[in-house]
Amino acid sequence: MAHLEIDNLCASYGNTPVLKGISLDVEKSEVVSLIGPSGSGKSTLLRALVGVTKPTEGTVRIGETTVDYRSAASLRSVRDSMAIVFQQYNLFQNMTVMDNVTIAPIKIKKWNKAEVRKHAAELLERVGLSAKHNAYPDELSGGQQQRVAIARALCLRPQLLLLDEVTSALDPELVGEVLDTIRDLARDGMTMLIVSHEMGFVREVSSRIVMMDKGAVVEKGPPAQIFDAPEQERTRDFTARILSH
Amino acid sequence: MNYTFQFGEALKELPYLLGGAIVTLEIAFMAFWSGAILGLAGAYGLVYGPRWIKRSVGTYITFFTNTPSVVQIFFLFYALPEAGILLSSFTAVTLGLALNSAAYLAEIQRAGFLSVRQTEIDAAETLGMSRFQMLRYVIVPHIARTIYPPLSSFFIWLVLGSSIGALYGVEELTGRAINIATSNLRTIEIFLVTALIYVVLTLCASVSLGLVGRYFFRVKGGLLR
Ligand SMILES: Nc1ncnc2c1ncn2[C@@H]1O[C@H](COP(=O)(O)OP(=O)(O)O)[C@@H](O)[C@H]1O
Ligand SMILES: [Mg+2]
Numbered sequence: 001m002a003h004l005e006i007d008n009l010c011a012s013y014g015n016t017p018v019l020k021g022i023s024l025d026v027e028k029s030e031v032v033s034l035i036g037p038s039g040s041g042k043s044t045l046l047r048a049l050v051g052v053t054k055p056t057e058g059t060v061r062i063g064e065t066t067v068d069y070r071s072a073a074s075l076r077s078v079r080d081s082m083a084i085v086f087q088q089y090n091l092f093q094n095m096t097v098m099d100n101v102t103i104a105p106i107k108i109k110k111w112n113k114a115e116v117r118k119h120a121a122e123l124l125e126r127v128g129l130s131a132k133h134n135a136y137p138d139e140l141s142g143g144q145q146q147r148v149a150i151a152r153a154l155c156l157r158p159q160l161l162l163l164d165e166v167t168s169a170l171d172p173e174l175v176g177e178v179l180d181t182i183r184d185l186a187r188d189g190m191t192m193l194i195v196s197h198e199m200g201f202v203r204e205v206s207s208r209i210v211m212m213d214k215g216a217v218v219e220k221g222p223p224a225q226i227f228d229a230p231e232q233e234r235t236r237d238f239t240a241r242i243l244s245h
Numbered sequence: 246m247n248y249t250f251q252f253g254e255a256l257k258e259l260p261y262l263l264g265g266a267i268v269t270l271e272i273a274f275m276a277f278w279s280g281a282i283l284g285l286a287g288a289y290g291l292v293y294g295p296r297w298i299k300r301s302v303g304t305y306i307t308f309f310t311n312t313p314s315v316v317q318i319f320f321l322f323y324a325l326p327e328a329g330i331l332l333s334s335f336t337a338v339t340l341g342l343a344l345n346s347a348a349y350l351a352e353i354q355r356a357g358f359l360s361v362r363q364t365e366i367d368a369a370e371t372l373g374m375s376r377f378q379m380l381r382y383v384i385v386p387h388i389a390r391t392i393y394p395p396l397s398s399f400f401i402w403l404v405l406g407s408s409i410g411a412l413y414g415v416e417e418l419t420g421r422a423i424n425i426a427t428s429n430l431r432t433i434e435i436f437l438v439t440a441l442i443y444v445v446l447t448l449c450a451s452v453s454l455g456l457v458g459r460y461f462f463r464v465k466g467g468l469l470r
Contacts, residue, residue: 047367050371052367052370052371076373079371079372079373080373083371083372084371086364086367086368088364089364090362090364090365090367090368091365091368092365092368092369092382092383092387093362093365093387093390094383094386094387094390094463103372103382104372104373104374107378107382108372108373108374108378109373136463149368152372156372156373
């Protein structure tokens, strides 16, 4: 049974439709990657899943539960099970690394403070930032900030992690450290839906890839199909263009 | 130069001058806080209000930042009585400075509102924060940190700017210095001592504002490094 099931999801900005009936599944412990040209709606899909952009049509099921994006209670439970990391580092500038990671579990979930901090310390160690507990975001490099953002997302113990081009705002030499962190998570069985332009990485880490264009799914399949034997012309063009860079 | 300094007269009047310094601080505090609150409302209107509010606040700011505060206070002091509203000189000066400060403080606070980044709001929302939690943990601290340095400098400016009260007979520090100087004619000594008191006032204010900024708002720079 699919862990996340998206059926005919639509969303628009004002009157412009941006997602035109997206359907896809993510199984437990699976890594699914979204690829496609810029403007094809990948970010909007992730934002719609967590309800930052409200879907206009379609259904999303997490486990057994169907999400109702208009109900505050339902939104809360969505945000309990899914965590998202955006392309732009969006750490809270006024808080230390430790506070960034622990604020939601401690202040919002009211989990036990000592346990949360212990968990946060483990997560920071895991993303290679144990020395930075008391640093502020503006004292960190982009790659470090993005790794803190991943730790912050994980501290809520989500069942599903959404990553939106988490490396594309980084200097090239900082990309590797963030990809290593994600690889690590994949190895540990974290269920993830990833948007990335790092094709080598996408190929290596994904069990399935979804190619999107103009707000719709063009093609879905395992990496070997998408990269070596795509069924659609547009997929071939896109991967050829990206890989030739 | 054959002027012989005689500080004896000036020092005798020190308690009187220090009393004036307290009036100076009173004016600065009251003008600052009422200006800040009015300015906060103005800034909120400028950023989130409907068009007519934005326009009215904009006109207010244009008027008060493009006319001298001396003229504004003259208006309160001499024109309002014609309309049957009598203000003491202390009230007229404090009110005038408050209305004037409101214009500048609205601009400063507006910049604070605009500095809140949508990405942080998105993050707060997806971490499950309610509107109130977002305000409390993300938006207000962020604004406070952004506007703290310009607000501090503005307060210092007000401490000095309140000397305008002397023009209207308010017995704040400058007013009292003028009073003494005209009676004992030790003008140079009196004003040297007065200047020194202003320096001490603003230095104390800078240092304490700097400490508060450093420990509560993580503001760097200023006199403390
Ligand atoms: N906040 C917004 N307001 C209006 N249009 C938007 C907004 N964000 C994205 N869009 C539009 O929606 C489409 C999909 O954008 P996006 O989901 O960001 O694509 P991708 O992440 O695949 O590059 C684009 O045409 C983009 O211009
Ligand atoms: Mg995008």
